[in-house]
Amino acid sequence: MTSPYVGRSSRYEVTTPPPADGSTRARAGRLTLTHGVVETPQFMPVGTNATVKALSPDEIKQAGATIILSNTYHLYLRPGHERIARLGGLHRFMDWDRPILTDSGGFQVVSLGDLRVVDEDGVTFRSHLDGSTHRFTPEVAIGAQEALGSDIAVAFDQPVFPSSPRAVVADATERTHRWAERSISAHTREDQALFGIVQGGLDPELRTASTRFIAALPFDGICIGGLAGDETPAERDETLDIAIPLLNDDPRPRYLMGLGSPADLLEAVHRGVDLFDSVLPARVARNGQLWVPGGRLNIRNSAFQDDPGPVQADCPCLLCTRFSRAYLAHLFRARELLAYRLATCHNLTFTLDFMDRIRAAIRAGSFSTSMPGLRLRAGRITGGEGAVQSA
């Protein structure tokens, strides 16, 4: 179908195109970056502070990760992107020798709420750490990412909540376009790919215009931003169905920023997305929610205190191969640090294994959204015999 995309420092090849019958836009591919190869569709665990919380690099690999995401804003503030550069770059600093994508800090424009002011040139932030004032522009964000030395840098953008008024979305989207052009101009590092970000909220016209605008620029990949916010799953699906067909003849990878639940991943792969990242599996793990086939369980529920079985019998992770539900329930109650590590190991193993199975199904021509049947909203494991209770 399409010939491979070959950029200065990255290459993307769709190895299994979507079927000709149009039943799905799901596709499998291979993204080659400076530090390695990433099979797609793929999920990137999030390591904001140059660490996937609670895990060592070996454990991140053990979970199956081939690429992780880190964050420019956080590392710029602490320990400082220049310090990391002096110490040999982000890969060496955190001892992760596989690909890294750095988010530009654009997301913090929304997540930091009232700690920032946006103007045409950039964003003035108050540090969430000490209240000090900092200035982020496309040039600063790109420069910091070049200092970090990630495999993929991302353009500086201005996301807004999907529910924002149209005028707000339009304003932020148009500014994101201008910042995209400035991000390209500022980017010089030849061993680093640069992805652009589509905005446009839920508005069909704005989303269409943004997709066309960003796709027309010489980025190495297309991020779909401004989702995974307060939109409904249906609104998200409709938005993807508007944006992605516009990229049908585009050879570059498509990355939906911020999505993480298995059901969400499945729907988005079906709609043609190649890359994902999300804090969700790791965060909910730290809060006691374990993902298993058919649903999820809250290990803090009292029923698990007497449950001798593993969280998931056929899971190869550190938690499931060696410890019981009862033990993990105890660790959470005691607030022992091992609880967070074991739970994170499991949820990332589960998520990455889920992506493995999605890729295998695509390659085998058997992909469908009902395939593995992992709809976290549909079932809740309540303990004891591991019975699934329908919600």
Added chain:
RNA sequence: GGGUAGGUUGAGCAGGUGGUGAGCUCCGCUGACUGUAGAUCAGCCGUCUUCGACUGUGGGGGUUCGAUUCCCUCCCUGCCCA
């Protein structure tokens, strides 16, 4: 045995010197979390018919229109002295 300080909802406390004690922190129960200001946050946490009502300040008795408060008595706990 004498003295003294106490006894408040699982635990620990606050308060209350005659007229609303269900207030706090733990513990416990449940839920949320999607480009990480998050090992966090929210709700519940005496009973019930739960937008409210009722009960509850160690037990019993007394004074009073009214007692957690004042009086009597008993029980229990800590400390000091024998």
